[in-house]
Amino acid sequence: MLHLKNIGILSTYNSATDSFNSLKNCSIDIEDKIVTNIGSSNNNGDFIIDCNQKLVTPGFVDAHTHPVFTNGREKEFTQRVSGKSYEEISLSGGGINSNIKGVRESNETELLDIVMGRMDEFLSLGTTTIEAKTGYGLDTESELKSLRVLDNIHNNHQIDIFPTFLGAHSIPDEFNGDADGYVDLICNEMIPAVSKQGIAKFCDVFCEVGYFDLLQSSKILKTAMKYNLTPRIHSDEFSNIGGTKLASEVQAVSADHLMEISDNDIDLLTNSDTIAILLPGTTFFLGKEKYAPARKLIDRGVHIAIASDFNPGSCHIKSMPFIIGLSCIYLGLSIEEALKAATWSGACALNEQDRIGSIEVGKQADLIIWDLDKIEQIPYNLTSAPIKNVIKAGEPLISLD
Ligand SMILES: [Zn+2]
Structure with missing residues (x-):
């Protein structure tokens, strides 16, 4: 004992x-x-x-991370601080697509070593459980490889990992101009393969202008549900195209980001079990000013969690203590609200509140x-x-x- x-x-x-x-x-x-x-x-x-x-x-339950990548994107960080927006960098060939090559070309052991090192840092910062998304492979084999890496770490590292399939993170270059073709690949080949592999618990979609529109996002999440993957969604980050409405329709376990959420969509969340995962690190890291309307969400009865959104482009932050600080400063949370959102509510956003949080x-x-x-x-x-x-x-x- x-x-x-x-x-x-x-x-x-x-x-x-x-x-x-x-x-x-x-x-x-x-x-x-x-x-x-x-x-x-x-x-x-x-x-x-x-x-x-x-x-x-x-311990912290970080319910939104993207840790399965090889190369950092510090070059873009430099471009951004000299005035280019995340969207401009993405349109000129940077952004998520610059990580795809790295994951596709890395062998599994290399990728494992890199991601394992990141988990050491998460744990030393007090994060004991993490949701981790794929989404830098974007072909069937690279996505399955990313999930195997997460499963291997879950089994061999103290940290607990809940894997999410995020094939719908971006449109890979080979489907440039044919987003529907890529959505077909996700629904007809990737989701069945991910389900058969049996590692991923959740399926996520980046529902955003220039990525996956509402119809495409809906098709992907509804297909995933048929294969017993629980839906979650990136919603209302740069624009509101109906992602939160979709989240309530499919009873997603979480709707994440929500900087551009409308009052009507807040009502939908109030009347649902979907948890609003707020990611203030992203707004901060991108040098933007518009944070999610956390006070309004809480005051209207929405259950909120906070998470790091650790990723190579828009938020290279692992520290939940820092995210708690940002939540107090920029989201207007009390320290008790922030700590609950970083522990208990994170566990709820993974359906694990009976065991952890x-x-x-x-x-x-x-x-x-x-x-x-x-x-x-x-x-x-x-x-x-x-x-x-x-x-x-x-x-x-x-x-x-
Ligand atoms: Zn994200």
């Missing part, structure tokens, strides 16, 4: 009371990966970690021991993540001996 003693404050969403709680001066017992007791310190256990009166929170008896022991005294210090420290240890499924990241 692992015993965490001398916890100064345990801050977590609590599903029994549906509130964010802070418990002072307590301890946690962990057996067989599971939290078995939360109480006062008793100093019993085969292994004891002294938390020295510091803060403990759940909060520290409660009976749930998996995924948690962070901070070198901080209280949650207010997480956004206050913004760019640093003062973490002493991360416990994933009862296993400390930094070993005790």
Whole structure:
């Protein structure tokens, strides 16, 4: 048994009371990966970690990432800061398509090593579970390869990965001018192959002008559902073309981005189980000013999560502590709202809230021991993540001996 003693404050969403709680001066017992007791310190256990009166929170559940790529796009970053927009760079042959070559040409071991290294960083920043999308292969074999890489890491790395098939990330060059032809390939060949492979849990679509229109997005998500892939959608990022309406129609588990969401679409989310995943890192990284209307969403009863959107182009940010800081500064969230959105609501956006996302008896022991005294210090420290240890499924990241 692992015993965490001398916890100064345990801050977590609590599903029994549906509130964010802070418990002072307590301890946690962990057996067989599971939290078995939360109480006062008793100093019993085969292994004891002294938390020295510091803060403990759940591990982060980052429900929106794109980590399966080889090359970075720092050259584009330079172009952007000298005045070109993301859309202009994309139209001139940069953007997502510049990553396709890298993934297609990389062998599986190379790709695995690169993505595995990224997962080490995520875990050290307190992210214990991650949703990870494909979408830089865009042919059947490269997409299946990307999913095998994610599955391999899930099985051999402490971090838990929930894979999403995102063949509909962009139109690859060979289908230039024939988006419908690519949609046919996705629906007739890729989705059946992905389903047969059995790794992906979700199917996502980039529903956006210049990528996949509403009809195409609808066709892809409805085909995916026939193959038991749960739909999620990139919606209302640069323009509103009806993605959120589609999300509520297909009961997508999440509608993500939402900077351009309309009032009518907010009503649709209020009356659905679809979670709004907000990605303030992207607005920040692109130097834009329009963030998703988080306060309006929350005040009208929409369940929101926050995530990193880690990707090589529009948001090269892995740190959930930083995303929490951005959410407080730019989305107007309280620290409790931001922490709930980064843990519990992230788990809800993966349909895993019964198992992870909060520290409660009976749930998996995924948690962070901070070198901080209280949650207010997480956004206050913004760019640093003062973490002493991360416990994933009862296993400390930094070993005790
Ligand atoms: Zn994304």
